[in-house]
Structures are given as C-alpha cells and as structure tokens.
Amino acid sequence: MIYFIKKALSFVLLSLILSFVLFCLIYYTNGSAVYANKSILLSKSFIDNELKRLGLNEGLFYQYFQFLKGLISLDLKSLTSDKNIFLLIKERLFNSIVLIFGGGFLMLVFGILLGLISALMNKSLIDKSINFVLMLCFCLPSFYMGILLILTFSIWFELFPSSLSNDIQNPTFLNYLHHLILPLSALILSGLGILVSFCKNTFIQTLNKPYINAAFLMGFKRRRVYFFIIYDAFSSIFGYFSANFIGLLGSSYIIEKVFSYSGIGSLFIDSLIFKDYPLSLVLIIVSFFIVSFFNFLALFLEKIIFAKKEAL
Incomplete structure (x- = not known):
C-alpha cells in the first residue's frame, strides 16, 4: 500500500513540474489561440477583446494558477473550441x-x-x-x-x-x-x-x-x-x-x-x-x-x- 501511495505522490509531483515547464515553453512561443479556426483578417480591437475574454493578457503565473484551479475543479475549457476539455478527451x-x-x-x-x-x-x-x-x-x-x-x-x-x-x-x-x-x-x-x-x-x-x-x-x-x-x-x-x-x-x-x-x-x-x-x-x-x-x-x-x- 505504501508503495502505491509513493508512486501516486511521485506521479502528481512530476506532473506538476512537467506541466509548469511545458506551460512556460508554450507561453513564450509565438502565436495565440485567438487565431485558431479564423480565416478572416482580425481587427486589433477584436484581438484585444478575445485576449481579455480568454485571460491571455494576464501574466504567466496568474494563467498557470488559473489552469491549476480549473484542473482541480474539472472545469477547464479549450481556448480554441470553448468546450470542456475533459469531454473532448473522453470523446x-x-x-x-x-x-x-x-x-x-x-x-x-x-x-x-x-x-x-x-x-x-x-x-x-x-x-x-x-x-x-x-x-x-x-x-x-x-x-x-x-x-x-x-x-x-x-x-x-x-x-x-x-x-x-x-x-x-x-x-x-x-x-x-x-x-x-x-x-x-x-x-x-x-x-x-x-x-x-x-x-x-x-x-x-x-x-x-x-x-x-x-x-x-x-x-x-x-x-x-x-x-x-x-x-x-x-x-x-x-x-x-x-x-x-x-x-x-x-x-x-x-x-x-x-x-x-x-x-x-x-x-x-x-x-x-x-x-x-x-x-x-x-x-x-x-x-x-x-x-x-x-x-x-x-x-x-x-x-x-x-x-x-x-x-x-
């Protein structure tokens, strides 16, 4: 039993470390979820409104902790489709x-x-x-x-x-x-x-x-x-x-x-x-x-x- 508990704790810890490192890599790359599935030219006001709506204009740590909050509550939505992530994965x-x-x-x-x-x-x-x-x-x-x-x-x-x-x-x-x-x-x-x-x-x-x-x-x-x-x-x-x-x-x-x-x-x-x-x-x-x-x-x-x- 102790072996399984240790394995579970190590899995959670490694998942948190891995998720934060990869979040940083994604955060500092070019591009944005705003442009997904958009085939028309976007105005600056539309881009600014979408960034604000999706919370992408906030800082790195704020966005990451919002992600953890949604992950714990199982209430995370995809930025590109606005659908629940866990339902997308389940499908x-x-x-x-x-x-x-x-x-x-x-x-x-x-x-x-x-x-x-x-x-x-x-x-x-x-x-x-x-x-x-x-x-x-x-x-x-x-x-x-x-x-x-x-x-x-x-x-x-x-x-x-x-x-x-x-x-x-x-x-x-x-x-x-x-x-x-x-x-x-x-x-x-x-x-x-x-x-x-x-x-x-x-x-x-x-x-x-x-x-x-x-x-x-x-x-x-x-x-x-x-x-x-x-x-x-x-x-x-x-x-x-x-x-x-x-x-x-x-x-x-x-x-x-x-x-x-x-x-x-x-x-x-x-x-x-x-x-x-x-x-x-x-x-x-x-x-x-x-x-x-x-x-x-x-x-x-x-x-x-x-x-x-x-x-x-």
Whole structure:
C-alpha cells in the first residue's frame, strides 16, 4: 500500500513540474489561440477583446494558477473550441487507446515471431530479407510511412479509407476496423525493425544456453523448446519494449494527425499549433499517465514472470 501511495505522490509531483515547464515553453512561443479556426483578417480591437475574454493578457503565473484551479475543479475549457476539455478527451480517448495498445500488442507479437524466425535462420536469405525490409521501414519517419500507405492503399488501390476513425454516415464496428487498418499498419511498421533486431539478438543468446541445447539433444518437441526460448527471453524483450513505449506513443500521435484519426494525438498537435495551453497541458498529463501505467504494468508482469522462473 505504501508503495502505491509513493508512486501516486511521485506521479502528481512530476506532473506538476512537467506541466509548469511545458506551460512556460508554450507561453513564450509565438502565436495565440485567438487565431485558431479564423480565416478572416482580425481587427486589433477584436484581438484585444478575445485576449481579455480568454485571460491571455494576464501574466504567466496568474494563467498557470488559473489552469491549476480549473484542473482541480474539472472545469477547464479549450481556448480554441470553448468546450470542456475533459469531454473532448473522453470523446477521443478510446480511439487512441485502441491504436496505441492495439499497435503495441501486435508489434510485440510480430517482433517476437519474426525475431525467433531470424534467430533460428540466422544469416540465411530469409533472415536478411526480414531485417532489410523492416529496417528500411524503420528508417522512414512515421508520418512518411503513413503518407506512403495512404498513397498506395487508399489512392492507387482504393482498398482502405485515408482518414477519420469511422464512417460519418454509417458508423459500424466493421467500418471502424476498416478505418483502423492503415493507421495501425503505419504505427507497427515504423517501429518493428528495431524490436525484431533486439528480439533476434536476445533469442540467439537464449539458444546458446546449456539447457536449450540439452532439450534439443534429449529429443523434446521443437514447439515446446521454442516456447521455453520465448519464455526465457520474454522479460528482457518486454522490458526493452516498455522502455521505448514513449516513442510508440509519440509515433501514434503523429500518425493520428496524418490520418485525421479522431484521437487525443491529433487533438494534442492542434492544441500546440494554436497555443491552447489548457488542452495541451491536460493531454500531456494524460500521456504521462498512460506511459506510467504501461511501465507499472510491465514491472508487474516482469515480477510475475521472474517469480515463475525461480519456481521452475
């Protein structure tokens, strides 16, 4: 119980420090939320009135403490849309969770399978082909990968939609999955190469362990031996994956913007562009919570796996 309390307090403290530092960075950058969604020339009197209405003509500390006050009372409004921030996040959070955790799960599964194949067929044509293709995808920025997938599968072959998270006129579960395929593919391909390379090296080290060689010599079924290889290496692989989870989160935000996917990532990028600091800071805290939750989950699973290894 004390461990959880310490973790919660450290999370709150880090969130406050991070939010203030980022608020300062946003405060001193050019631009203003006044210009968001405005396609006409604005008069000076209109700009002054909007700055006063939104409280943007006040000092740094006053604005920050007003933000904290709204955050505690859960009564924060977006500067650009004048909507409650928590309702905006609630509308989009599910889509982002599906993309991030669905992409992370599939990336981990494919990383382990392809890494095992590469380790078992080390230096073969199959191993070299897998590594070449995946490292080529890894070298491409995630936004460029998204554009290539749109160009290939949406424009040329017309197989998948190029934007949004569901059909506006016919929002069904199947249409949702249809819209999800390209963003999910872009997210997985942009980070799979380095994960497969790590998995391959980890599996090669495991294959050289005496008990694995003994299992092959004793005539154990190959599927059973492969299971033990994956089980032995999983804690290292999952630890590496969780340490790089923040990179996966950042890539998902960029991909959401490329595909106009209705998630918190595209919302976050728009809020940074128009200096919507209440929305930006709340989304940063939410992102920090997602990363912290995943790392805590990784630590918990690693302890379970390690305990079972000791029992064996």
